[in-house]
Amino acid sequence: MFRRGGLDADMELMLADLIIHWLIRGAGDSKLKQVVLLELAAGRAQEHGAMPMNSGRPGTFDAADMAAKDNYGTAAALVKCHHESRGGVRGLVESGITSVPPYFQSPAPGSPAVEKTTTFAMPTIDLSLPRAAIVSLVGEAARTCGIFYVTNHGVDAGAAVSAVRTFHELPLASRSPLYTITPVDGVTYGTMPYAPGQGVGPLLPWQDCLRFLSSTPDFGRIPEVCRDALVEHRRRMEEFGKEMAGMLLEALGVGPERLDVEGWLMACHYYPPCPEPERAVGAAEHTDPCVLTVLAQDDVGGLQFRLDGGSNNGAWVDVPPVPGALLVNIGDVLKCATVVVAMVRVAVDALRAARAVVVKCGTITMDIIDATSLPTAIKR
Structure with missing residues (x-):
């Protein structure tokens, strides 16, 4: 969608931010917003040198790659793009994506699969x-x-x-005005990032969450x-x-x-x-x-x-x-x-x-x- 080159890195990032904000605040199609988000996310990560090829899929990387390169800034930029779209994970799915974007957390390497033969019975x-x-x-x-x-x-x-x-x-038009990952009157809504560990970027889970945090949250916001x-x-x-x-x-x-x-x-x-x-x-x-x-x-x-x-x-x-x-x-x-x-x-x-x-x-x-x-x- 975007042809890169001719601008320095800072100018390209600033232009990308302006495009995001223009699309978000305008009356553009929500699917277009999500496509632009994915294009910009891939471009930013490649610019920072943190997009090694993975499983033959161009423009992807996993948590281990990110941790090894200590590329926290890149992950933060990708997550920032996601939040600025104000569509959450559901917005990505509504856009018709066919693969998981690179800023979502993958299962830990060697993570055990579910045991199907156990005799455990839940109390x-x-x-x-x-x-x-x-x-x-x-x-x-x-x-x-x-x-x-x-x-x-x-x-x-x-x-x-x-x-x-x-x-x-x-509809996205009804949800997106409420999108905030910092509490407003005791309420948050969005794709909540995991707290980053040492050398690990703020990757996202595949979920959106509406949370009521305080003892007296303002339910009138929903x-x-x-x-x-x-x-x-x-x-x-x-x-x-x-x-x-x-x-x-x-x-x-x-x-x-x-x-x-x-x-x-x-x-x-x-x-x-x-x-x-x-x-x-x-x-x-x-x-x-x-x-x-x-x-x-x-x-x-x-x-x-x-x-x-x-x-x-x-x-x-x-x-x-x-x-x-x-x-x-x-x-x-x-x-x-x-x-x-x-x-x-x-x-x-x-x-x-x-x-x-x-x-x-x-x-x-x-x-x-x-x-x-x-x-x-x-x-x-």
């Missing part, structure tokens, strides 16, 4: 049982795997997941068509999260009077269909920096979980969606309690978009959760 906790039985089951799940389904919880999770789909599949369902889901999740955290601490032998759960984050994830799912990740493997995470997902799924301990140690398994169930996994805050902290990741699908609503229940303010203060029964 399920039925909240209609007597409380003592629930607490016992929560404690057992915390000791063995750190992740479990919850049924009969009284939450209409399907309404929230449907609202997430409604928001992310709005369209009315999906607002009420998300407001209600956040309210119900605060109640559910406190109840579940209380039972978890009770299972650990800590009195509920010591509980003070603070800080909530609700993330509405959308994983568009990916033309090359083997070259992208919806979310890299991670643990959650919170007390616990509550997930409502649609029937597409994509969440995967790493088994630790036993004959399946280190194996990754799919976490299939269970209709009507919520999924709870234990976060980093309870590492010192000798429970299992769940390691998870998200794969993407070639044909179907996936939606999920995640609520991270914050920190626990207390001073007695350590290995020496816990009952012997829960120590591993």
Whole structure:
């Protein structure tokens, strides 16, 4: 599309920025904006010398190439182009792309595939049982795997997941004015970059995310068509999260009077269909920096979980969606309690978009959760 040459590097970059802003602010076709974005991204990376050929596909590179060259500036420029398009990953898919752009994170080299033959069965906790039985089951799940389904919880999770789909599949003209990766009134929307590590550029996951960060986010910023369902889901999740955290601490032998759960984050994830799912990740493997995470997902799924301990140690398994169930996994805050902290990741699908609503229940303010203060029964 663009023939390069005749201008110095700084002038070409400035001209590229002007073209991007002109296209974004004008009434141009959204597909054209995304095509221009990809052309400029490839041109910038080649200009910085960080576009080695990969798998025979011209104009591509992977995370290892970038890390080896310490080419943080190039990655940042590509990501900046992506954000300036204000279309997110869904905008790229709507433009008709047939390959993954070079600024998206690939699975880590040697990352294990999902184990299809494991005999692991995810624990399920039925909240209609007597409380003592629930607490016992929560404690057992915390000791063995750190992740479990919850049924009969009284939450209409399907309404929230449907609202997430409604928001992310709005026309670009309705979504793009809300695009910001820095909080505005406690709300962000966009393709959220991973925090860069040493010598690694700020690569992006294959997902767009609407997040509500503060204790009182301004839900008025989002369209009315999906607002009420998300407001209600956040309210119900605060109640559910406190109840579940209380039972978890009770299972650990800590009195509920010591509980003070603070800080909530609700993330509405959308994983568009990916033309090359083997070259992208919806979310890299991670643990959650919170007390616990509550997930409502649609029937597409994509969440995967790493088994630790036993004959399946280190194996990754799919976490299939269970209709009507919520999924709870234990976060980093309870590492010192000798429970299992769940390691998870998200794969993407070639044909179907996936939606999920995640609520991270914050920190626990207390001073007695350590290995020496816990009952012997829960120590591993």
